[in-house]
Amino acid sequence: MQISLVVPCYNEEEALPLFYKEAARVAAQMKASHGAEFEFVFVDDGSKDGTLRVMRALRAQDARVRYVSFSRNFGKEAGIYAGLQAAKGDYVAMLDADLQDPPALLPQMLDALLTGDYDCAATRRTTRAGEPPVRSWFARQFYRIINKMSDTEIVDGARDYRLMTRRMTDAVLNMAEYNRFSKGIFSWVGFDTKWFDYENVERVAGQTKWNFWGLFKYSIEGIVGFSTAPLVFAALMGVIFCLAAFAGIVFVAVRALLFGDPTSGWPSMVCILLFSGGIQLFCVGIVGEYLAKTYLEVKHRPLYITRETEDTRRPENRP
Ligand code: UDP
Ligand code: MG
Secondary structure, eight states, rough: EEEEEEESSSTTHHHHHHHHHHHHHHHHHHHHHHHOOOEEEEEEEEEEETHHHHHHHHHHHHHEEEEESSSSOHHHHHHHHHHHHOOOOSSSOOOOTTSSSSSSGGHHHHHHHHTTTSSSSEESSSSOOTSOOOHHHHHHHHHHHHHHHHHSSOOEEEEEEEEHHHHHHHHHHHHSSOOHHHHHHHHHHHHEEEEEEOOOOOOSSSOOOOHHHHHHHHHHHHHHHHOOOOHHHHHHHHHEEEEEEHHHHHHHHHHHHOOOOSSSSSSHHHHHHHHHHHHHHHHHHHHHHHHHHHHHHHTTSOOOOOETTTTTTOOGGGG
């Protein structure tokens, strides 16, 4: 039985050695308790610091370490996909490099899969402690909205930290879409998932890669990727405005017949024009968002470009 740990890393030179130490400790423990062999698949997402150097060094000292290095930063979603593609294990887990996803949970998660009742053991944080309150509020609203709009359930507080069987991993790999939103993809492929709750942990070293704007764009990605409700909303707005316009025409015509037609009311006219113009642009924007995603999707660009792996490292670079 082999377990692959997939770890996307972007500028994690400080955290990665700590992660490796902890993961190796858990691996040794699980070899004794479950007879599990491990493989570490590190994905260097075009890091600008010494992350790749750390990976090479870890590979040199431990043959279980494998790595994929990207030609530039392609984002965490691409990193996860590359790691899943490279993973050879019967079970595949993905974790962050900053130890916010504690490897110590892996034995429990594996036990759940070994019962045969589940194909996925996933984790969920119960608290958002250590996070700015504004961000927590927006996060909660996002989950509320997306779960109303989408048929795919997106679990609030779910982390990307999961352990999956080979068949679920293959199902996820089959979804080779360009605009990736993992939380949706894991839910969309189905299979039975056992949830593990744990308290939020702060990252061990280095900086978070997410800012508010990044999270906002990611949430739009999720909504556009897993719901077409905004398009229905746009169409509905059109219908409502047509009805309002029709009622307005009747009102103005009847008033003109009864009281004549004095030229007045242009300020309200301007307000109405601006309002309806704004709604139109908003709706065109919604359509445009879907069109943009479609455009990127039909180009069939690769999700990532590999610069180096442990096999293709040029000999002159070897230590
Ligand atoms: N990450 C990545 N590519 C990116 C951004 C992040 O591979 O463009 C990795 C990062 O190295 C880490 C994980 O994704 O292992 C989660 O990132 P981070 O800890 O910054 O996010 P947070 O936990 O704050 O949500
Ligand atoms: Mg983190």
